[in-house]
Amino acid sequence: MDFTDILDSDQPTAKRLKIAISNEEADKVKIENPLSSLEFGNVGIQSGDSIEKINDVFYQQLFQKDEDLAPEPKLLPGAYSQREEALITQESAGEIKFCYVENDGTPQNMMYLTGLKNIFSKQLPNMPKEYICRLVYDRRHRSVALVKRSGTVIGGITYRSFPLQGLGEIAFCAVTSTEQVKGFGTRLMNHTKEFARTKDHLSYFLTYADNNAVGYFAKQGFTKELSMERERWHGYIKDYDGGTLMEFAIHPKICYTQFPDLIRTQRHALDLKIRAICKAHVVRCGLKYFKQHPSSADPADPPEAAGCVSNEVTGTGSSEAAGAGASPDSSNRMTGTVISNISERPPLPIDSIPGVLEAFWTPDQGQLSRCFFVFKEGAVDSSPEALQRLLLLALQELQKNEDAWPFLLPVTAEEVPDYHTVIKDPIDLSLMESRLKQQNFYLTLDIFIADFKRMMNNCRLYNSSESIFYKLANKLEATFNTFLAAHVINLSADHSSVATPL
Structure with a gap:
């Protein structure tokens, strides 16, 4: 999807800022060539300026035109940007570095390649060591090594470049076990994309990912849907049994090592546009x-x-x-x-x-929805007494359902020690029953539905989609939806949230 003309046409500092969001990585936002959209004549920006200076001058000029939008909003970075910025700080301090390595016979590169070979052999035990050696030292392959200040290689990616086809095939990707879950894998892939874009002039990456690596590559923007013509890659890359072929399209104008700056620029532009049409930022x-x-x-x-x-x-x-x-x-x-x-x-x-x-x-948004509750004797108006009767009936139906046994009582720390670390707002049917007995908690059906929905979402958040608890939550939710459809009649087309299935 494209957000075009984010900035108003009368802004003197910009005529057009295009923001493109890749289908492969929705949380990594790309800005197409912001330099080409700026007027350099009178804003103090030169073509060689850093992106930090461009951002500062750019937004100073924008906020001069609309005083009620000042001061500039402080947008906190997301988890992805925070981790990237922390690693960028380590790079600036010289604690780590990412080196573009090829087998050119130099002692330094040979040391890096040997370190990569050792890591791949240890982290990829199912891969023959002779095969790893042959590819790592092959002069047609390129590698990106993650090196600490001491000179120790702690991770890397090896890929083969096909310049005429404009694509690269990732053969190995690994980080030593003691340095995993620190964001090095994502940062390593971003540097690999940047080297492939600037040094090898590639447009695509292809890789055969095993079952354990599909999730990692998906987070890095790789997709199982190939956009390249089959003739462009078939016969060039190796086929692996049991692997999933995945593709990443390298954008020619995106600096993949500066994602935090790009995301920050996009968020500022979107916030500016929102402020132009909405006053949600005004504190009254x-x-x-x-x-x-x-x-x-x-x-x-x-x-x-x-x-x-x-x-x-x-x-x-x-x-x-x-x-x-x-x-x-x-x-x-x-x-x-x-x-x-x-x-x-x-x-x-x-x-x-x-x-x-x-x-x-x-004004019509303030109107309460007109609904009826259906019992054995017929439909009745949604009075407080009828609501309590309906909720009691719903709770009884849920409690006696054969799929409700995991939800009858609260989860204790003795049973699942880390449950309350993951689930911050636990709820179960016994708690809903005690709230119903108070007769002053569930004043609307929506509140009852919200509690039930939270119970189902908690279960799906903590348990995997293949677990029995996840499947029981889906079945119990379907049962509750059937109950609502049979016992709630909503006469308002504009306010149908009460009778809407979960």
Whole structure:
């Protein structure tokens, strides 16, 4: 998908900023040649400037045109960008480096290739060592070595380049076991893509990934759907039994080692466009309506309420303390304070709240959906009593279902020690039953549905899709959807969330 014309046409610093999101890696955003879209004449940007300087000057000029958008929003980087930036810092400090290596006979490159051969032999035990040696030292192959400050090779990627075809075949990819799960694999692949783009001038990467590596390559933007013509690669790369052929398209204008800067630029541009059409960033003052219209039900301090007369009461209180014409039974005592001479507060019109209309709110959105609950004797209106009856019936149906046994009671730390580390908001049917007995928790059917949905999502989050618990959650959810379809009739086409299946 393309977001074109992100910036308004009257901006002096940019005429067009195109943002392209790759189908293969939706979380890695690419900006097509932002330099070609800028007017360099009067903004203090030269063609050789760094991307940091371009970003600073670019956004200073943008915010000069619309003062109510200042100050510039502070957008926190995501987990991917944070890890990439941490590794970039290590590179800048000289703690690690990524070297483009080929068998040119130089002692340094031969040392790096030998280190890569040892890592591949250890981390890829199913691969014959003779085959690894032949490919790593082959002069037609290229390698990218991850080297620590001490000169030790701790990871790398070896690929064969086919210049005439414009593609490369990744043969080996590994990081030593003691340095895994630190982001080195992603950073290593990004450097490999950048070397392939700038040094080898490749347009595609192909690789046969085994079952254990498919997930890794998918995270790096590789896809099982090949866009290249078969004639372009067939007969050039090796076929491996049991592997999955995956492809990555190398964009000619993307610097793959500067993803955090590209993502930051894109987020700023999108935020700027959102601010132009929406005022969600505006922080408004709190509502003064409730202080201006006090109510006897307010727990607020009475002396601060307009027209409020209060007296401190000790003991049980009296009619004199409550004010003329009042009695102890009719007085409203909040923490020992009696409030009198306060009428009931009229409802606050929603459209009078600042910012509501700007958020495209319409009066019909405030209308409650009209629905009926269906029981054996027929359909009844959705009164609070009918709601409690329906929820009790739904809970009983769930509890006696043969697929509900994992959800009847809460998961304990003795049974699953790390459960509460992963699941921050646990819930089970026994907790839903206790909430239902309170008769003041599930005031709407939506709240009950939200609790049930959270229980199902917790199960699917903690357990793998192949586990029995995951499958039981799907079956129980289908049963609950069937129950809703049979017992809830929603007459409002615009407000159908109550009867909508999960």
